[in-house]
Every structure is written in structure tokens, then in C-alpha cells.
Amino acid sequence: MLKNLHRAALAAVLALTAATTPALADTTQRVNQLAEAQADRLVSTFKHLHANPELGFQETETAKQVSKRLKKLGYQVHTGIGGTGVAAVLKNGDGPVVMFRSDMDGLPVKEDTGLDYASRKQVTLDDGSKTHVAHACGHDAHVSWLLGIAEVMRETRDAWAGTLVLIAQPAEELIQGAQAMVDDGLYDRVPKPELLISAHVFPVWPAGTVAVRAGRRMAGSDQLDVTLHGVGGHGSSPQNTVDPVVMGARSVMAYQTIVSRNVDPQKPAVLTVGASQIGEANNVIPDNGTLKLNLRWYEKPVREQMLDAIKRETNGIARAAGVADDKMPEYTLKGYSEPVYNDEALAEQAQQTLAAGLGKEALMPGFPPVMGSEDFPMLVAGIEDARTLFMEVGGGAPDVMKKYMATGELPPMNHNPKFEIINPRLAITTAVKANSLLLLEALSAE
Template sequence: MKRAFQSLLYVGVILIMTGSSSETSVMTRLDNVIKAEVDDLSELYFDLHRHPELSLFEKETSKKMAGELREIGFEVTENFGGYGVVGVYKNGDGPVILYRTDMDALPMQEKTGLPYASKSIAKDADGIEVNTMHSCGHDMHMTVWNGTARALVKMKDQWKGTLVFIGQPAEEIGRGAKLMLDAGLYEKFPLPDYGIGLHCSPTIEAGKVGYGSGFTMANTESVDIIVYGQGSHGATPHQSIDPIVLASLIVMDLQTIVSRTIPPTESAVLTVGSIKGGTKHNIIPDEVRLQLTLRSYKEEVRQMLHKGIERITKGAAIAAGLPENKYPKVVFPEIWTPANYNDPQLTNDLTASARKALGETNVLDAAPLMVGEDFSRYGLTEEDVPTVLFWLGTVPRQRIEQAAKNEEKLPGLHSPFYYPDVELTITTGVKVMSTSILDLMEKGRQ
């Protein structure tokens, strides 16, 4: 009996060692693949960074991403939902995994002073010439996406399934995901079992990643309010109903919506970002315009914000003595960005893969933020695809150390001073994403 037990124990140890050895072999091979590609991927990043394109104008970027996928071996569809790209790579029976990158840049001037800094000037949707910059990391997103495609195809003997790699336009204006879904992404291409993506972090050090479960990003809405009044000479205010005073009262009262009507256990933000009215010192105008941004996680909280805005604006107009036809006009957007929800089980799976790829200390818990991302839409259709968007650390070590000493404040995304540690970020992103997809493929076959 004792000898039989020892034999079983010996077999178990051998199996464990064999499995561990096999896993180590795959990771070593992945490291070698990435090492062989990183210089070329860095050049791709520099090229993308130098040539940014605005939302809905991603013509050349889209063409480049499609060409890269096609060269790797994907079947590619271009101009899908605007300038969207869909690449499909079939490698036997197994799970279908969607991996999204976004492609658009922002209308702002770069001030990093880097040798590869963007000097691009483009016309926006209104035909106005603007400086253009990848200050939200979409150039890095595309590079890691491309590098992951290269790695997985080179290691196709290690997995079975289907890759659906999509290049999405117009994320910065919250329209691209809807454009691609409305064009039939889930009907015309293999329906994914999982949807994954990453986003550059301006606070996490390069070489690390961050994961959050559940709500991680917010419902994002831009709201306009037109406040009407009765104009007059500035010296005869008694003959007016002053919309500047009325708008000021509304701005202050709007602050009570979050502080006094939203339950303290819920999260919400209401910010008035713009107030415009009047033309001259001594003229009381007849209207003032307000621009707001609203943030929330839950639909019921979003509706509470809407009702609060309508109640306060109407009440202010009544108190001022305005007739009903001059009550403020509140314009809520038809298209807005819904909150991103990371599927808890998929988050656990991807976190485990990241720890295997990078080690325990380089995988962080990421707190939810009030920023918005239309990646959320891929998990909100009737197909109910589980999705996760995680944070890819990008900040150079030197900047982390300087910030710790209060020598420099870390620039956020959408800052003209933002830039990543290029090579380390690429290496980390490709390794984590490739490992995650390999593990999901294996899980789906079990």
C-alpha cells in the first residue's frame, strides 16, 4: 500500500513539473517573439504618433492598420462603420475572442518636445485647422494590438480558435463603437465569446497593469442648457429679467443635485464646464448658454441627474417671473457613452494571466474612474458578450520618482505633455494581452 501511494505521488509530481515546464516554455517563447518584434513595433508607434488623425477622419491610420493585419495573415474588412477595420484569423475550433483598439487622436498641440512629437495640423469637422496629437494613448493601443496579432500568429500551434481584431474609429467623440455595432459587427463576423481591450494609464508605471471588476468607467453625457431672459440696458436692470443672474443661480443650485439628491453611497458628477452670454459691458442679454458634463455608473442615477436639472432650471425660471415659453431649454444628447462594466469572472481570468506574465507585484487593483470609454458598448448588446477593459501602465520610472518627490506632477491623458515609456509599455502590453488570449483559448477548449 505504501509503495502504491509513493508511485502515485511520484506520478503527480512528474505531471505538475511537466505542466509547469510546458508553461515556462510557452512564456519563454513568447518573450523571444516579443524581443524580436519590439524594435519594429517601436518604429510603428513613432510613425503613428507623428501622423495622428481626428475622429471620423482616420483614413490613413485605418489603411495602415488594415495593411498590417493583412500582412500578418488576417482576413481584413476595411471601412466598416466609418473607417473601422475588422480582421479575422481562424485557427481551428475554439473560442472567438474580440480585441479592440481605437485609432483616433485629439485636436490639440503637442508640447512634449520629443524628437518624434506630432507637428500635424488637420481640418476638423467644421473645416477649421487644428493641431493634432495622440495624447490619449491610442497610438500605443494600436501598436500593442498589432504586436499581439504578430505574436499569436507566430505561436498559432499553441492555441485553437478565432481572433477578431477590430480597429475602431471615433472613440474620442463616443461614436465609433456604435457605428461598428450598427453596421453589423456581431452579425457579419464571428460572434465573440469574450471581448477585451486595454487603455493607457497616465498614473501606473510602465511595466505594470491595473484591473478593476464591475463598473470601472462612467456614463458620460454632454448637456446644453439655454437660459432665456429679457434684455435691457445695463443701467436699467429693473426693465430686464437678467439671464446672467438667472444662469448663475442655476449653476449654484445644480451643485445640490449630487450633494442633496443622489444617495451618498452612489457616485455621480455634475460639472458646468462653460457659461457664455452677453456681448458688451452695458447690455443685459436675452440668453445665456451653459454646457455641462454628467457622470454616473447606474442608469437610475443618470435619470436622477436629468430630473434634477429639469426641476432646478424650471424652478429658477418660475421664480424669476418668466413666462412658460421662456423656460430654460435643456438639451440631453441622443448619443452618449454608457458606463464600462468589467465582467467579474473574465476580470479574474485576465488578472491571473497578467500575474503569470508579469509577476504578482506588477498587477494592481485599479479603482473605478469617472472618465468615459465607448468600449462599454461591446458588452451591452443583446448578445451579452462578457467584456473587460484594463489599464496598461505607461509612465516612465523617472517621472514616477519625480512625482513622488513633488518635483513634477504627472500629466494626465489629454495633456499636451503626456508620453509613455515606449519600449517597456509595448513589451508589457503585448506580453499581457498575448498571454491572456492564449489562456482564454485554452479555457474555452476545456
């Protein structure tokens, strides 16, 4: 079925008439030339960032590199927003305010690509443990094309009017960075946008291609910690304890029925227990422990249904175990993001702009809605009538789609230790061109 959807969508895109808009006709060649002229520098930046990744809210060196370049380009730059976030403003007369966002953080993953610029970095966490760090989701490319877009937009100011805001955001992987920037006074520093554009690289599409698809794109997400309180004791005397290990095990199993038995099967939802941190020794029953949950959803009533069911199941298990009222489970929401949705009219206009500027052969159908998440919508969640647009950027081999259609095999995807952008030069320059064209359309001086 998925293959049929891909084929049908691809046929529709290939049939699209690449209507050239007047605003783009005179600038497309300049955009292409400006993007290509930066290619060597952007690839160098990409490789440096790839070899030196930083975890969420720790992107100090990445942020310094971004802010230094944007200041040199003449942007008004604000740093340290939400910890390490960067916001840059380029005012160019009267017109709309449009924002473009890239994320900066890496992942606690040990890279296994064999690249000569592969990350070998390890860091010490707050608890004293060590972890490898890698850009296994392409945020190094995102930062690189942000800098490329910044230069293109500065050099094409005669073709647009308004205010451009560029965001280098921390901690996307934690689903916390966008909201952290807003909470830390982002809009005390920069104007509120009417449109927010973001893009993400995926190896499912060939490098040199892009996709903008209407409707649901990525799910809303919650990061939820459930803390269980018990009564600890000796492993040989469980009758004198209230065991959080057993409560945790029972809770994990109970959660499996929430989506399968409580949520309407026609409404997508995922509930994952990513970690159980309860106890340390073989012969000690601990006092407490924590379950780390991740929720995915597209409709807020489904989200509330899952949250309510988690509390109902966990509290019931705690009461059955004999937990006192003053030691009932605690629930901590650490990260939240709303779903990513592309307005149909906005997506259609973007497809026309990209087909005209890049050629219709560069336009892919876009993947079906997925349960993965992105937190960039939180940058404008509190702004009335603000719209968002999400673009997929190809980072795979030229034959990736042909191979998938023939065998059903996909390359190592995002968050995999073997994740790799096959042709970073082509992927990054294509993203610079595509996003610049969308920004120029949104800020058209005509």
C-alpha cells in the first residue's frame, strides 16, 4: 500500500505544471549562483559540525559559529535565548515578517558510518556517566544551510521587502528547545512572524530533491516522566516493602492496553516506555524509581485520553500495592510539541514555487504522515493566525527510491548509528536554493 501511495503521489507531482511566478523569474538564477558559490564553505562547516556535535542545551560552540557568521553578514543577532538559541533579524523595508528555523543539537549515539569526518566525541553527563554524541539526524546540515540561506537573502534584498528572522534552535531532540526560546523572551527580541518555515533532511529521498506535502506531516509529542514511590528494604524481606520495581513492571504492561483498548483505532497514537530507572542493586528493594514515557498523537483529545489513562492505570497499580495517599505517583511533563501540519493552499503554492525554481524533477511526493515529531511549531504556537510550512530535503543515494520500490529496503534512517547524508554538497545547496525561493516568495516585493 505504501508503495502505491508513493507511486500515485509521484505521478501527481510529475504532472505538475511548473508555473513560473514573476517574483521568482528574475531571481532564481541569482539564488542558484549564490548557493553554488558558497558550496565549499558550507560543506566545510557541515563536516566540522558533524565531527563536533553537541547535545541539546549544550550547543555553545555551534551557536558561537552561527552567531559569528550572521553578525558578519550584517544581521542583528541575539544569543543565549533559551540557553544556547540564536535569533537573527534582517530588516528590509515594509512588509511581512517571515521566520526560518534550523535546529542545532546532536544525539547520544555512537556513530558507525566510517566517514573520515565521523564524530568520535564523548561527553560526561550530569550523573557522571559518559555518552558518545553524533549528528545522527542531520542537524549539522540544517545549521549549514541556515548560514547559506542567510547569505542568499542578504544578497537578494532588491527582490524582497519585509523582515526576515533566522532561528538556530537548541534541543529539538528533547522536544524542548523551541518552547524554551519562547519562554526566555524570544519575542522581546524579535518581531512575531506571520509565517514560519522549517526543513529537515531525510535519506529516503535522493540528495538534490525536496518535498512539500499538504496535511498531516509529523505527530505531536510529549515527554513524560512517571515517578513511583514505594517503601524500600532488603531483597530477602519483600513483605516489609512496597516494591516500585514490581509497580513499574505492572505499569509498563498496563500502558500497552491504552492505545490498543482506549484509543479509537482510526486515530493514530503511540505510547512508548523508553526507559525504566528503578533500583541499582540485586538485593535491595528501592524506595522509588522512574519510568520515562513518550507519547505521539495528531489530535489533542487523543493526547488527553492517553495522559488520563496513564494516571488512572498507574494510580490504580500504586493503590493496589498499598501506596499511601501522600506517596502516590508523580507525573512530570518535560517536553511537548504540537503536530506539524501543512496548509493545503500553502503547500500547493510552495510546490509551484519549487517546481519553477528547481525543476519539477527535483520535487518528490513527500512521505505519508509519520509518528515522528518536530518541535518548531512551538515557536509560533501562541501567535494568532501564524502559519507553518515544513519541507523535506533529500539526503539519500540517487537510486534510493528505485531500490525501495524494488526491494522495500530503506537506508539507515534518522537516529541510526549509520545515518549518513550521501552527498552533503548537493543536499545542502539544494536546501539553500529551495528555502531561499520559498522565503523570497513569502517576502516578495511585488
